[in-house]
Amino acid sequence: GAVVSQHPSWVICKSGTSVKIECRSLDFQATTMFWYRQFPKQSLMLMATSNEGSKATYEQGVEKDKFLINHASLTLSTLTVTSAHPEDSSFYICSARFGPSPDTQYFGPGTRLTVL
Amino acid sequence: QQQVKQSPQSLIVQKGGISIINCAYENTAFDYFPWYQQFPGKGPALLIAIRPDVSEKKEGRFTISFNKSAKQFSLHIMDSQPGDSATYFCAASYTGNQFYFGTGTSLTVIP
Numbered sequence: 001g002a003v004v005s006q007h008p009s010w011v012i013c014k015s016g017t018s019v020k021i022e023c024r025s026l027d028f029q030a031t032t033m034f035w036y037r038q039f040p041k042q043s044l045m046l047m048a049t050s051n052e053g054s055k056a057t058y059e060q061g062v063e064k065d066k067f068l069i070n071h072a073s074l075t076l077s078t079l080t081v082t083s084a085h086p087e088d089s090s091f092y093i094c095s096a097r098f099g100p101s102p103d104t105q106y107f108g109p110g111t112r113l114t115v116l
Numbered sequence: 117q118q119q120v121k122q123s124p125q126s127l128i129v130q131k132g133g134i135s136i137i138n139c140a141y142e143n144t145a146f147d148y149f150p151w152y153q154q155f156p157g158k159g160p161a162l163l164i165a166i167r168p169d170v171s172e173k174k175e176g177r178f179t180i181s182f183n184k185s186a187k188q189f190s191l192h193i194m195d196s197q198p199g200d201s202a203t204y205f206c207a208a209s210y211t212g213n214q215f216y217f218g219t220g221t222s223l224t225v226i227p
Contacts, residue, residue, distance in 0.1 A: 004159075032213070043205065043217040044160070059214075093159050102148045102209050107159040 002028050004096045006108040013084055014116055021079045021111045023094030029074035030096035035067075038091040038110070050077055084115040119143060120208050122218025129225050135193040137221045139206035142187065146208040150215075151180065151191045154203045163204075164191070196225045 003026040013019050023033060032051050036044040048069050050056035056069035066088075068080040077096075081088055091112055097105040122139045129135045139149075147168055152160035166173045166180040166189065173180045179192040193200055206218040 006159075034215075041220070041222075043219045044215075045217075046214055049213060095159075102150070102215070103162070103165055105215075107152075107161065109159045110157070112157070 002026075002096075002098065002104075002106045004094065004106045004108040006092075006094055006111050008111060009109065010112040010114075012114045012116065015085055016083055018080055018082045019084055019113060021081075021092055021094075021113070023077045023079070023096065023108055025075045025096040025098070025106075028096075028098040030077075030098055031074070032097045033071055033077040034095045034097075034105075035069060035077075035079050036093045036095065038093060040091075044093060047079075081113065084113070086115045089113055089115045118219070119216035120206060120218045122206050122221060124221060125219070126222040127224070129196045129223065131196060131198060131225055131227050133196050133225075135196045135200070135223055135225070136190060137204055137206070137223070138188065138190045139208075139218050140186075140188045141208045141216075143208070143210070144187070145210045146216075148209040149180070149182065149189050150207050150209075151178075152205045152207065152217075154205065154220075160205060193223075196223075198225045198227050201225050 005024045007022045035047045038044045047062045048056045048058045050071040052071045071077045093110040095107045150165035151163045153163045154160040164175045164178045177194045182189045204221045207215045209215045
């Protein structure tokens, strides 16, 4: 199946700093990329949807200025958590889709963010 | 509001047994119902998916049963193995954009 990578796989940062997480589709061009957040033992919650070259669409309750999403190319999307706080500690998962059908969507391995 | 409700929260099955996980949804516009398997520290991986125009889909040991009138669907894992121990999420989608995930089921298969 298609491969989606995330970097880093885990990161620890101090409160108030910014952290960038990369999501790459390795063997296909992703028309759309999605960012999810998952708290321990909980479900995945969609944070935002991004299409290459256009602004991301954020879900209700997600702060645009705090979670900056850039979809610079058809194979790369980045999520920057600005001025991170301990409550931002979570598992962040991206997914990438290469076609109109939902079964063309593949998930990355996730990034564990811990804010001290 | 939880768009997709999943049960049970956890499940323990003997090796060789059948694991059954259930999901229910409200939005009749949903037209794609996947099941994902997630291991600790990893992203979810698509197991099997179904569209509402069929009542059952089988792939190897995994079967989805779909009841459109009841707005319910379930995952059956036949001949469960210890390697199947993971968290399983059902999901629902329309237009293929936003996926609404269930709350997850932690499956443990005892040798």
